[in-house]
Amino acid sequence: MLQRKHNALPIAEIHPVLRQLTTALLHLEALEIIHADIKPENIMVVNRLQHPLQVKLIDFGLARHVSEAVPGTAVQSLWYRAPEVLLGMDFSEQIDMWSLGAVIAEIAAGFGLFPADHEYDALKLIVDLVGQPPDVLLNCGQKSSFYFNIEGSYNQQIWTLKTPWKFALQTGHHFRGNQCFHLRSLDDLVEVIPYRHMAKREELLNFVDLLKKMLVPDKCGRIIPLAVLEHPFFAVEQDPEVSQSIETVIAQPLSCQQSLTPQPSLTKSFQSIENVIFDSRDSETSVTLQLSKNVQSVAFKAVTLPEQIVSAQPETVYFKLEDEAAHMEPGVIKVTSGERKSRVRRFLKSIRNALFSCVRCDSN
Secondary structure: OOOOOOOOOOHHHHHHHHHHHHHHHHHHHHHOEEOOOOOHHHEEEOOOOOOOOOEEEOOOOOOEEHHHOOOOOOOOOHHHOOHHHHOOOOOOOHHHHHHHHHHHHHHHHOOOOOOOOOHHHHHHHHHHHHOOOOHHHHOOOOOHHHHEEEEOOOOOOEEEEOOHHHHHHHHOOOOOOOOOOOOOOHHHHHHHOOOOOHHHHHHHHHHHHHHHHHOOOOHHHOOOHHHHHOOHHHOOOOOOOOOOOHHHHHHOOOOOOOOOOOOHHHHHHHHHHHHHHHHHHHOOOOOOEOOOOOHHHHHHHHHOOOHHHHHHOHHHHHHHHHHHHHOOOOOOEOOOOHHHHHHHHHHHHHHHHHHHHHHHHHHO
8 A cells, every 4th residue: 555655446456355354354253263453564465466466364463362352451553443442341353343344444445544643533533434332332331431421311321422622621632633534424435435437336335335334333233254245245246267358368378387498489489379369269260168266277278388388299289289178177168069169179270280380480
């Protein structure tokens, strides 16, 4: 985010990041472990050049078992601290969901929702943006009466956050709002978060709806990791491997692990063969491919060969292609009729002839 000058990530790139982090919380929940310090600095990008981004949750220095969570313990960074922690209430793994919601909102909007230097400032921003916790929960907090006023009778108590001037009069701390944008509610993010096409507005609305459920002040009403993965926000998401087109699979060949070094002349010739493959997409000999989970490793083998194989054994290229196509999974390539099978064979033969012609030209 620093290198991007805090420019927001597109919603399409947030999909895989949120899915991976939620899956991490799902595993921690099964182990009854609280991370207790989720923030952007503790989310490691495995490879920033990889698309979609692969991230990992790191730094378990403050992690603890749910049974070891003591009210009033200093956990979580202030910007991403849950209301129950701010108020000294009992807490559990729900605080990680709050922090994750604050982090995802920050990378989507480009600025933090609760930029505070004091606990009162953080509570003020939370109350103004998402509302205050229920009175029954506030009454259980160790710090509730310090930050809130109690009004009404004993049976009908009403808790309200102390106004900045009253809190400054009692404590000497003056509220400072450091927000880049003054948001009246999370719904305003629909207009703040940049998006490119109006067709994605529904996706943006689903994203804001998910944020609302992640940033619920009442820990008992906060969404759980499994429900996050089942939210409509992920219903429109396509698997990153399945969504790749045939052109992308061909244009980005796999790196061969062999130690053979291809000849430069044959490398140039192989690029011309790739052009033949691209040109054949619009012809009648095109093959209908059904992408699967291993499309990048299987489909590429069927259409293009690593350069090392071409340079090492050019006379066996055609047989290698036929052998790869014969041992593919049944669901990878669909041939609709016998005529289509013959077209596939003619297509493979055209590749063989192109390979032999390139080898002969290189030898001459």
